[in-house]
Amino acid sequence: MELFLPVFLAFVVICLQPGPYLIAMTSLALDGQWKSLIIFWLGAATAGTVIYVIVLTSFNLIPENFGFVFLFLKAIAAVMFVSMGLSSLNRSLSETQKASLRTQQRITKAHFFQTMSSSFILTCSNPYVIGFIFAGIPAITGQTSFTLIDILVIRVAVMSADVLVWVGLCVPLLFLRRYFSDGMLKKINIFASTIMIGIGLFLFANMIYHVTAKGELYDAGLLGLIEQNLGYI
Numbered sequence: 001m002e003l004f005l006p007v008f009l010a011f012v013v014i015c016l017q018p019g020p021y022l023i024a025m026t027s028l029a030l031d032g033q034w035k036s037l038i039i040f041w042l043g044a045a046t047a048g049t050v051i052y053v054i055v056l057t058s059f060n061l062i063p064e065n066f067g068f069v070f071l072f073l074k075a076i077a078a079v080m081f082v083s084m085g086l087s088s089l090n091r092s093l094s095e096t097q098k099a100s101l102r103t104q105q106r107i108t109k110a111h112f113f114q115t116m117s118s119s120f121i122l123t124c125s126n127p128y129v130i131g132f133i134f135a136g137i138p139a140i141t142g143q144t145s146f147t148l149i150d151i152l153v154i155r156v157a158v159m160s161a162d163v164l165v166w167v168g169l170c171v172p173l174l175f176l177r178r179y180f181s182d183g184m185l186k187k188i189n190i191f192a193s194t195i196m197i198g199i200g201l202f203l204f205a206n207m208i209y210h211v212t213a214k215g216e217l218y219d220a221g222l223l224g225l226i227e228q229n230l231g232y233i
Contacts, residue, residue: 011157014161020126021126025166029169040119042116044122051123056154
């Protein structure tokens with residue numbers, strides 16, 4: 001409990017940080033895509049578990065410029081979100097409300113893979129998550145060496161905070177849309193699709209920011225040699 005509670009409370013704050021992950025989840029909820037919402041969360045949870053296990057079991061072995069991998073993943077996530085947004089926007093503009101509802105209730109294999117992959121890659125490239133693992137967890141726990149039990153407790157605390165925040169935010173939105181008219185729902189769907197495209201553009205701009213300015217990846221010590229590398233370009 002001494003390890004669980006501090007990590008849990010800290011990650012609740014991280015979850016409430018405005019960013020692509022928060023906006024994507026709430027946009028899917030507003031769009032009524034509850035199945036996509038679950039798939040998106042599962043992809044993020046899977047990615048988070050992989051990152052936590054890899055990083056916390058080999059904390060002192062991470063190369064100084066490992067952050068470039070996260071920037072590459074962010075670029076991929078940007079493309080996927082723009083693709084998802086354009087696809088959803090095209091559907092919202094062309095389909096009737098009833099057809100749109102049937103589409104939301106039907107999850108194809110391609111849609112499942114796209115949604116799962118986008119959330120997986122987004123989580124792997126999220127600077128808030130990366131910074132929290134590399135800087136926040138050692139500061140909270142006072143250690144840089146973790147046993148498998150420690151990692152399990154930390155991951156359960158993080159996922160518990162994640163579920164608490166998303167249930168609190170998304171479930172009310174899913175029920176709230178029931179009271180909107182068809183015209184209002186269509187506008188909301190278009191708005192949510194536009195937001196998805198905006199997330200992709202934001203991720204691309206954020207990737208450029210991390211290359212040209214000091215952000216969370218610098219603070220976590222993952223882009224320590226970037227200025228030296230840019231000096232040779």
